[in-house]
Amino acid sequence: MRPIVILALCLARAATAAPDKNCGSRPEYKQFQFWIGEWDVQVDGQVVAKSSIQSIAGGCIILENWMPYGGGAGKSWNFYNRATGKWEQVWVTSAGGVLKVSGVWKDGAIREEGLAYPPGGKPAMHRHSFTPMPPDRVRQFCEESDDGGKTWHAVFDGLYAPAKRTS
């Protein structure tokens, strides 16, 4: 797809920036590296899912593979959008759900907001945060609003812990 424009982008950027393959080495990309890994995800102390978070496309995309024990699955792309200076997440599930949020690293967490489109349901405002919890954990907290952002209620509060080896 689109070699002409890609070439143009390359030329435009060559003078000022690191090679494209090195997305991952630019300072902004480091902000979300704490999420990369193999995880057991706990809710209320119970492991409810496995998740594999990978750096792909030359470090330009953080790919989430969400594998809950209760069935269904989801994936997300997370990328830093240079045009807007924001992190974006696009999340799709095997049930046809879509979520699109964007935001920035602020006060010790990636904080994003946007809209969730549950399959066959009404879109709802959504905000979430990813907080590194030293030494090696990550908390993901998600809230939703059905009244245009006046009130919010929690819909997910999960703790990512490094996956135990199963060998």
Place this chain on the structure above:
Amino acid sequence: MFRFIGSAFLACATLVAQTTGPASEAEALFQKQDWQGAARAFQSAVEQDPHDGRSWFRLGSSLYRLGRNEDSRKAYEKAVENNFQTPYAMAVVARSYAHDNDAAKAAEWLDRAAGAGFMGLAFVDTDPEFSKVKADPGFARARGRIEKNAHPCESTAEYRQFDFWIGEWDVQVSGQTIANSRIEKMLDGCVVQENWMPFGGIEGKSWNFYNSGTKKWEQVWMSAGSALKFEGTFHDGALHYEGLTPLPAGAKRHEKLTFTPLPQGRVHQLWEQSTDGGKTWTTAFDGIYIPKKKS
């Protein structure tokens, strides 16, 4: 990730933590699996607030564990009336009828659950109560609807509008093959991913998905660390995407990206751009996807 869609069970689990106020003591008893105590506490919670759907649901679950099937069913039905976890609450009402060997009522409630979007196929297939009513034709029909809910992208026409692009391709521009591309489905058909592998230049990937909330297709294209976003619909024999890309200095570039299925299983991709608000367009890419010969 937000698991609005993951499973009803997970949703239940996640909601536990947020309870505060009068119901929190009942919740603690429930977590300790003190069903007797929890049933008493949730009973008094619903007496205080008859519209507390969550407490009705929890009361139903406590009573179910105590073997008081009919009382538990009444509580679950109250949860349904008060819109708490509606599809799942309907499914547990169905289970309650299955427990009583009432296949017709079990099928009726499971069908209601399916109509409300229930997609917990694992629940229907593994809960032993349902095995008693499996043979009922109405039950089988309801189960089929739930299976469809769980995998809408394989069974719903809109999600399949882009199937013509799936495959392994040689991509030609002006008669010259300049790239390989692999277009694959992921997530039970909910994402169509392109893996663009040019012979020279930089690789790229795109996600394409149908958003049932907007009734539009979306594409996110990522290459060289730059993201492009498009939105569109399938009409007049092609998938028509449009986009508005922010440029430095605040300007915007209009994009048109069109995928047209051609005879012999080929696909035409045309990408056009305008920097004057859509008055004039220049071609950014014009390529033909040709199916790779199977070796």
